[in-house]
Amino acid sequence: xxxxxxxxxxxxxxxxxxxxxxxxxxxxxxxxxxxxxxxxxxxxxxxxxxxxxxxxxxxxxxxxxxxxxxxxxxxxxxxxxxxxxxxxxxxxxxxxxxxxxxxxxxxxxxxxxxxxxxxxxxxxxxxxxxxxxxxxxxxxxxxxxxxxxxxxxxxxxxxxxxxxxxxxxxxxxxxxxxxxxxxxxxxxxxxxxxxxxxxxxxxxxxxxxxxxxxxxxxxxxxxxxxxxxxxxxxxxxxxxxxxxxxxxxxxxxxxxxxxxxxxxxxxxxxxxxxxxxxxxxxxxxxxxxxxxxxxxxxxxxxxxxxxxxxxxxxxxxxxxxxxxxxxxxxxxxxxxxxxxxxxxxxxxxxxxxxxxxxxxxxxxxxxxxxxxxxxxxxxxxxxxxxxxxxxxxxxxxxxxxxxxxxxxxxxxxxxxxxxxxxxx
Numbered sequence: 001x002x003x004x005x006x007x008x009x010x011x012x013x014x015x016x017x018x019x020x021x022x023x024x025x026x027x028x029x030x031x032x033x034x035x036x037x038x039x040x041x042x043x044x045x046x047x048x049x050x051x052x053x054x055x056x057x058x059x060x061x062x063x064x065x066x067x068x069x070x071x072x073x074x075x076x077x078x079x080x081x082x083x084x085x086x087x088x089x090x091x092x093x094x095x096x097x098x099x100x101x102x103x104x105x106x107x108x109x110x111x112x113x114x115x116x117x118x119x120x121x122x123x124x125x126x127x128x129x130x131x132x133x134x135x136x137x138x139x140x141x142x143x144x145x146x147x148x149x150x151x152x153x154x155x156x157x158x159x160x161x162x163x164x165x166x167x168x169x170x171x172x173x174x175x176x177x178x179x180x181x182x183x184x185x186x187x188x189x190x191x192x193x194x195x196x197x198x199x200x201x202x203x204x205x206x207x208x209x210x211x212x213x214x215x216x217x218x219x220x221x222x223x224x225x226x227x228x229x230x231x232x233x234x235x236x237x238x239x240x241x242x243x244x245x246x247x248x249x250x251x252x253x254x255x256x257x258x259x260x261x262x263x264x265x266x267x268x269x270x271x272x273x274x275x276x277x278x279x280x281x282x283x284x285x286x287x288x289x290x291x292x293x294x295x296x297x298x299x300x301x302x303x304x305x306x307x308x309x310x311x312x313x314x315x316x317x318x319x320x321x322x323x324x325x326x327x328x329x330x331x332x333x334x335x336x337x338x339x340x341x342x343x344x345x346x347x348x349x350x351x352x353x354x355x356x357x358x359x360x361x362x363x364x365x366x367x368x369x370x371x372x373x374x375x376x377x378x379x380x381x382x383x384x385x386x387x388x389x390x391x392x393x394x395x396x397x398x399x400x401x402x403x404x405x406x407x408x409x410x411x412x413x414x415x416x417x418x419x420x421x422x423x424x
Contacts, residue, residue: 024065026329028053029072029088031099031109031120036076037201037230041308042101044260045123046071048309049098051298052316062323070094076200076230078104085109089118095329096121096319098312102229103127103171110135119331121319123311125255125277127174131387131400131408134331136338136357138315139308140278141385142178148363149253149276150179150225152378154186157251159223161192163212165236168197172227175255179225182391192220202232205239212250213243224252233257237270247272253365258306262372270368277307278361280374283347291346304372314351314359317343339403349382356400356408358385 030049032042053069061067070092074080081100088094089112097113097120100106106122113120113134125140153159162183166172176195183193194215196208216222228236233256240252246269253274259281262270281292281304291313292305322337323329341353345361352360360382366374387408388398398418400408407417 022063022065022328025068026062026065026323027068027070027092027094029070029085029092029094029097029099031072031074031081031084031088031097033076033101033105034071034073037232038076038101038105040231040264041229041256041260044303044306045099045101045308045312047299048312049316051295052313055294056316056320062320063327063329074105078102078108081105081108082112085112085118085120086116089113089116094118096331096334098123098316100124101308102169103174104169106135107170117331119334121312121315123308123315125307127171127178128387128389129174129392129395131356131402133335133357133402133408136315136318136353137385137387138311138359140361140363141358141387142175142389143386144278144361144363144383145255145276146175146179146225147182147391148378148380148383149255149274149365150182152274152276152365153223153225153251153253156378157223158221159251160188160220161194161215161222162188163194163196163215163222163224163250164227165196165198165208165212165224166227167202167229167232168199169229171229172197175227176225178389178391185391198228198232200230200232202228203235205236209236209239209243209245213245216250222250224250226252226254227256228254229256233261234265237265237273240273241266241269247274247367258308259304259373260306262368263302263304265372267368267372268370271370273368274365274377275368275374276363276365278364279305279307279310279345279347280364280366280376281305282366282373282376283364285346285348287344288346310346314343314345318351318353335402347379352382354384355403356385356387357402358387358400360384 032046053067057066072084074084101124103126121136123138125145128141164176318341322334326333326337342350345351363380365378366376387400388395390396397413399410409418
């Protein structure tokens with residue numbers, strides 16, 4: 001690669017060359033499934049990244065360079081995320097990666113990122129219980145989604161029995177372990193918590209929905225907390241409608257269903273069911289109106305926006321600002337410059353990058369409307385993301401602080417840093 005004249009000229013004007021000479025173009029890896037069961041959710045994130053890169057180039061690029069998006073398709077095949085991450089970092093020589101959706105795909109790529117000192121921005125809500133110096137987690141941790149949603153069920157809807165329905169992989173299982181502990185701490189008996197896992201792409205929901213209905217046979221209010229992922233949601237919501245179950249009967253709050261997933265469904269029978277995110281398209285702010293208008297102008301009026309898109313929007317702009325501050329795309333320098341980065345979110349307020357590689361973000365709960373959008377019924381101020389939950393004993397004593405402690409798993413009782421070895 002060659003240095004641009006702009007970079008060289010800037011160095012001469014300043015009287016000294018940058019600490020690390022910047023090669024052009026600056027390559028941005030895009031690691032999202034464009035085929036397979038997760039394509040329903042991830043294709044939009046690929047389109048988001050291409051739009052962000054194009055916008056940045058139209059504004060003059062970065063450090064005198066144009067950005068180049070390098071897109072790969074891990075095809076909803078979890079081991080392939082590791083292979084594609086290695087390809088991006090070694091063959092394509094990308095400067096940063098934006099990608100993954102499921103936690104199993106992120107954990108597949110994680111050892112490669114750590115081995116090669118790559119940097120990835122992960123834009124989706126997840127189970128926490130992880131903190132890598134090579135990942136910035138711009139989606140929600142459990143205390144920014146799962147716990148507030150559960151509180152809403154308990155405090156606002158009077159739910160007494162809980163059906164925790166999830167896809168069978170690490171995010172739903174870990175999240176539900178946290179929620180089981182949290183609910184028991186709130187006085188919910190073990191027998192009033194029904195947990196069920198199904199494979200990716202699961203389609204026959206009749207027995208599971210019947211089991212959920214049976215949970216309320218004693219007259220207690222039942223609510224469903226859904227960590228069902230990908231296109232399995234289509235069958236689940238269709239079965240709810242076929243069984244004549246309304247949100248008044250058994251409310252569902254979903255953590256992986258947003259505007260994009262609803263765009264392929266008949267939502268007339270889903271009105272009133274809920275989702276918890278940090279962003280909804282219906283947020284009424286000037287910044288969001290401009291974001292939506294630009295997106296639809298480029299992608300088509302029928303295309304919707306959603307929470308992981310906002311997470312990429314925030315993460316990408318924070319990365320750009322950190323690169324400019326560090327005057328290089330060098331991973332170690334950019335990582336240091338990321339701490340304390342602020343960027344306006346689309347729902348009002350400001351997202352802040354914390355030393356634990358998580359954002360401070362607001363928590364929103366929305367009701368599904370007939371047009372496939374969400375009526376925002378609850379919104380908090382910015383909540384700092386917590387890498388380690390307070391509701392599992394082994395995690396409650398841990399903290400992550402990469403800025404001062406240089407540790408993602410610091411034991412506050414022993415004042416020692418536990419070395420994490422990825423084994424996925």
